[in-house]
Amino acid sequence: MTEDKNDKGMGGVGAKSTKTCPKCGAKDVVLVPGRVGPFGTGNNIWMGVCIFSAVKVSRYVCGQCGFVEEWIDKKEDIEKIKRKH
Numbered sequence: 001m002t003e004d005k006n007d008k009g010m011g012g013v014g015a016k017s018t019k020t021c022p023k024c025g026a027k028d029v030v031l032v033p034g035r036v037g038p039f040g041t042g043n044n045i046w047m048g049v050c051i052f053s054a055v056k057v058s059r060y061v062c063g064q065c066g067f068v069e070e071w072i073d074k075k076e077d078i079e080k081i082k083r084k085h
Contacts, residue, residue: 015060015069026064034058034073043070047084055080 015021015029034056035042044054055077060069072078 014071015062015067016058016071021062021064021067022069023067024062024065026062028063030061030063032059032061045072045081047080 019029020027021029032043034044036044036051036054036056038051040046040051042054043057043059045057047053047055055072056074057070058073060071062068072081
């Protein structure tokens with residue numbers, strides 16, 4: 001499996017790039033895509049006053065042990081967070 005370009009901080013060993021749980025080694029990793037819903041619902045980071053400013057955060061959940069990783073998928077969203085914080 002190829003290394004994900006956004007997975008560099010984990011040395012390419014995160015569940016996002018390997019589809020393998022880094023805690024228990026299971027291959028049963030489920031992607032829960034980030035989303036933005038009304039009134040701040042969903043898995044996201046608010047960056048302003050409206051839902052259009054929110055950054056989506058995807059979760060990778062191990063179906064065996066329950067370990068969870070969270071990733072911001074878009075490079076421009078990472079830059080947006082760096083500018084604000």
